[in-house]
Amino acid sequence: MDILLKTENLTLSFNGKNILYKLNLVIKKGIIHAIIGPNGAGKSTLASTIMGLEGFRNFEGEIYFEDKPIKNLGIYERASLGITLGWQEPARYEGLKVYQFIKACAKNKDKNSIIEALNIVGIDYNEYHLRAVDKSLSGGERKKIELASIVAMQPKLVILDEPDSGIDVASLKNIFAAIKYLHEKGATIILITHSLEVLKQAEYASLLCNGTILDEGRVSKIRKYFEGKCMPCPHKNIPLIAEIEKEFK
Amino acid sequence: MNEDILIEAANLKDVVHDPNVARLIIDKDKVLSSNLVKGIELFPEEIKDGVKVKLVVKEAEIIEKPIHLCFGITEESALQNIIMDVDVKKNASVSLLAHCVFPVAKNITHKMDAKIHVGENAHYSYFERHIHSKTGGITVLPKTNVILESGARFKTEFELIKGRVGLIDIDIQTKCKSNSIMEVTSRINGTDNDSIIIKETGYLEGENSRGVLTSRVAVRDDAKAEVYNKIVATGSHSRGHVDCKEVVQDNAQASATPIVEVKNPTAHVTHEASIGSVDSKQLETLMSRGLTEDAAVELIIQGLLS
Numbered sequence: 217m218d219i220l221l222k223t224e225n226l227t228l229s230f231n232g233k234n235i236l237y238k239l240n241l242v243i244k245k246g247i248i249h250a251i252i253g254p255n256g257a258g259k260s261t262l263a264s265t266i267m268g269l270e271g272f273r274n275f276e277g278e279i280y281f282e283d284k285p286i287k288n289l290g291i292y293e294r295a296s297l298g299i300t301l302g303w304q305e306p307a308r309y310e311g312l313k314v315y316q317f318i319k320a321c322a323k324n325k326d327k328n329s330i331i332e333a334l335n336i337v338g339i340d341y342n343e344y345h346l347r348a349v350d351k352s353l354s355g356g357e358r359k360k361i362e363l364a365s366i367v368a369m370q371p372k373l374v375i376l377d378e379p380d381s382g383i384d385v386a387s388l389k390n391i392f393a394a395i396k397y398l399h400e401k402g403a404t405i406i407l408i409t410h411s412l413e414v415l416k417q418a419e420y421a422s423l424l425c426n427g428t429i430l431d432e433g434r435v436s437k438i439r440k441y442f443e444g445k446c447m448p449c450p451h452k453n454i455p456l457i458a459e460i461e462k463e464f465k
Numbered sequence: 466m467n468e469d470i471l472i473e474a475a476n477l478k479d480v481v482h483d484p485n486v487a488r489l490i491i492d493k494d495k496v497l498s499s500n501l502v503k504g505i506e507l508f509p510e511e512i513k514d515g516v517k518v519k520l521v522v523k524e525a526e527i528i529e530k531p532i533h534l535c536f537g538i539t540e541e542s543a544l545q546n547i548i549m550d551v552d553v554k555k556n557a558s559v560s561l562l563a564h565c566v567f568p569v570a571k572n573i574t575h576k577m578d579a580k581i582h583v584g585e586n587a588h589y590s591y592f593e594r595h596i597h598s599k600t601g602g603i604t605v606l607p608k609t610n611v612i613l614e615s616g617a618r619f620k621t622e623f624e625l626i627k628g629r630v631g632l633i634d635i636d637i638q639t640k641c642k643s644n645s646i647m648e649v650t651s652r653i654n655g656t657d658n659d660s661i662i663i664k665e666t667g668y669l670e671g672e673n674s675r676g677v678l679t680s681r682v683a684v685r686d687d688a689k690a691e692v693y694n695k696i697v698a699t700g701s702h703s704r705g706h707v708d709c710k711e712v713v714q715d716n717a718q719a720s721a722t723p724i725v726e727v728k729n730p731t732a733h734v735t736h737e738a739s740i741g742s743v744d745s746k747q748l749e750t751l752m753s754r755g756l757t758e759d760a761a762v763e764l765i766i767q768g769l770l771s
Contacts, residue, residue, distance in 0.1 A: 269749050291752040301753045307746040310710070311681075312768025320764050321754035348768070362750070369754050 220245040220373055220404045221266065221299075225277035228265055228427075235261045236275070237427040243373070243406060248399055250407040250418035252438065258427040259408045260304060263377045266406075267301040268294050281373070298372030304381050304408075306362040308350045314361055315345040322368035333368035336397050337361070338390035355382035363394045374398055377408040392417055415439055468497040471537040474596055475564035480533045487532040491516050493543050504528050505559070515546030515576070524554035524584070531560040531592075542572040549579035553587045555614075560590035565605070570598040570631075577607040583645075586616040593621070597628030601657060605633040613645035615671065620648040626770045630659035630688070637664070643671030643700065650679040652770045655688035655717070666695040669703035669732065680709040683766040684717035695724040698732035707736035712743055712766055 219242055226239040236258050243249050251259050264272040266279060268291045278285050281297055289297075309317065318330045331341040337360040347353065349361060359382055366374055379391050395417055399405055407414055415421060421438035423431045431438065468490055472481055480486050487502045489509060494516055496509045504526030508519040522528060536547055553559055567573050583589045597603050605625075613619050623635060630653060639647045647667055655661050661684065667676040678694045696705040711719040723736040743765045751761035 267749075267753055270745060291749055292755070292757055295753050295755040299753075300755075301750075303746065303750065307744065307750045309747055309765060309768050311771040312764065313771075316764070316768065320751065320756060320760075365754055 218245040219243070219280075220282060222280045223266075223277065224280070226262075226265065226275055226279065227277055228261060228272065228275040235427050236265065238277070239424075239428055241422060241429055243404060244420070245404055246399075246402060247420055248395065248405045248407060248418040250409055250415045250421040250435065250438070251424050252409055252415055252421055252441065253424035254410065257424045259410075259424055260377050261427075262424065263301055263375045263406070263408050266375060267291060267299060269301075295371075300366055300369055300371040300374055302362055302366055302374065302376040302379060304378040305355070306358045308358065310348065310350050312349050313345065314339075314347050314349055315341075317349050317361065318365050318368050321365035323370040324368075329368060333364040334361075336367050336390075337364045337394045338387065339364060356384055356387050359383055360387060360390055360394075363391060367394055367398060370401065371403060373404045373406070375406045375408065378411075379407060380409070380411050380414050388413070412439065467492045467537075467539045470539050470568065471497070471535050471564075471566055474566045474568045475535050475537070477533060477535060477564065483530075486530045487528070488534070489518065489532075490535040491537065491547070493538050493540065493545050502528065502530070504557070505532065512546070512548070514544045515548065517548040517550075519550045520552070522553045522557040522559045522587075525556040526554075526559075527557070528559040531562045534561060534563040535566060536563065536575065536577075537566040538570065538573050538575070539568070540573075541569050544574045545576065547575070547577045547579075549577065549581075551579065551581045551589070553581075553583045553589045553617075555584040556586050557584065558588040561592070563591065563593040565593060565595045567595075567597050567603055571600060571602040573602065574604040574606070577609070579607070579609040581609065581611040581619070583611070583613050583617040583619050585614040587614070588618045589620075591621040593623050595623075595625040595627075597625065597631065599628055601629035601631045601659070603629065603631030605631065605635075607635050607637075609637040611637070611639040611647070613639065613641045613647060613674075615643045615645065617642070617645045619646070622650045622652070624652045624770075626652060626654040629657060630655045630661055632660045634662040635664060638666045638668070639676070640668045641671055641674035641676055641700070641703075644673045645671060646674070647676040648679075649677070650681075652681045653683075653690070654766065654770055655682070655684040655690060657686045657688060659684070659688040661688070661690040663690075663692045663694075665693070667697070667705060669696065669698040669700050669705050669734075671700045672702060674700045674703045676703075676705045678705075678707045680711070680721075681769050682710075682719065683712040683714075683770060684719055685714040686717060687715070688717045690717075690719040691722075692720065693722045693724070694736070695726075696734050696736075697726040697728070698734050699728045701729050701731045703729065703732045705732075705734035707734070707738070709736075709738040710769065711740045712769060713741060714743075714762065
């Protein structure tokens with residue numbers, strides 16, 4: 217299977233502390249790949265670094281997308297290649313209507329495409345299109361609308377950071393339906409999660425701990441780390457880099 | 466001819482053909498046309514460099530369709546003085562849409578001096594939209610004094626988001642008697658060397674009076690904005706809120722001065738103000754969907770000012 221995204225010795229430090237350390241990750245084209253790990257493992261930092269957000273570009277190593285290095289590309293350029301990110305806590309936009317937001321993000325800007333994108337996440341166009349994407353919407357509603365904007369964009373690589381965050385049980389079905397839809401349309405999906413339910417949506421998974429991939433494989437294998445509270449190694453949440461390196465040599 | 470220009474620029478084609486919609490169309494100091502409906506009295510009087518307008522909404526009359534006022538100038542250079550005297554009688558209800566249209570302005574001054582009296586339990590809503598030329602050269606000086614009687618509701622919105630601002634100096638003061646409600650909102654988009662001054666003041670004098678002052682301003686290039694929002698609460702159990710948000714890009718400058726005075730221990734007034742560039746998460750989300758930075762900023766500002 218072709219490789220869509222690859223990180224090579226990705227190292228990112230803040231104030232002298234390695235948040236990501238020599239991280240080597242391979243994401244194959246067309247799969248749903250989960251990145252799991254405990255809080256503070258570096259999952260969201262990895263998502264931000266792949267997307268090229270401000271403050272996450274000054275890293276060592278390289279990121280390749282479709283075999284091309286993207287280290288020097290900004291967010292817009294990376295999005296133009298087909299990479300996008302769904303935030304754990306979506307932004308609020310005072311006054312910006314749902315319809316305007318989805319249309320701005322959409323590849324096809326006709327009304328039917330916008331209605332369809334909203335339908336996929338369980339949002340009724342007639343009820344919501346004139347509402348603002350602001351604090352008048354619940355966190356779950358904004359999460360679904362953000363996902364609709366990703367559906368409308370038709371990206372090649374979708375990174376979803378904690379897609380179940382702030383979502384009730386009923387709405388979780390909509391989120392999973394949207395992930396399935398994106399996958400069926402050919403998108404590759406990275407699910408950043410520490411939820412077993414979200415992990416089950418993936419085909420392949422990597423275990424991230426202290427900024428480094430500790431293990432990877434089929435979900436059936438990696439999910440066992442949940443049962444062991446995510447800990448494959450004796451150093452709990454804070455393994456020393458040297459120990460990790462030693463372990464994986 | 467001039468009326469057609471104003472009707473076109475203010476998008477009033479449907480309005481002028483509807484006999485059930487009250488309207489008044491003014492070009493500089495000339496009344497071009499008007500229409501009355503049951504329940505209102507309108508007395509326009511041409512004066513030197515302007516027009517004096519007296520509007521009365523009779524007691525208990527509910528005016529279903531908004532009254533359209535068009536204050537336009539079809540010349541490049543002119544002075545226009547509008548003196549407004551609005552009296553909404555007890556239990557009446559009316560809304561006004563004012564279109565201030567200066568499509569070819571190069572050196573225009575538009576002055577408005579308005580007195581508004583909203584009677585007991587009456588409702589008055591006023592939406593003023595400015596459509597300016599793209600060349601600037603416009604000075605807009607609206608000054609408004611409002612008195613709300615007991616139980617009255619007053620809502621006003623000022624919008625200037627199309628064309629160049631030029632210089633605008635808004636000054637609106639509202640006195641609220643018992644159980645009355647005021648909502649004052651300004652939305653202005655400044656570019657180039659535009660200068661924006663907003664002074665909104667609310668006096669919550671009556672028991673249980675309520676008031677919100679809201680300002681939304683975006684300035685780019687070398688534009689400047691100064692916003693002064695003031696609420697003085699003396700009425701018992703009065704409630705007020707000041708909300709100012711200004712987005713600053715390029716070399717633009719903005720300031721916000723919220724003043725809150727509470728002179729009654731049962732009153733409560735809050736304020737919030739933010740000035741700065743567009744929110745980075747908003748910007749990065751839109752850019753991660755393929756919008757350029759400029760397009761993302763434009764969309765965020767468009768939302769803020771909508």
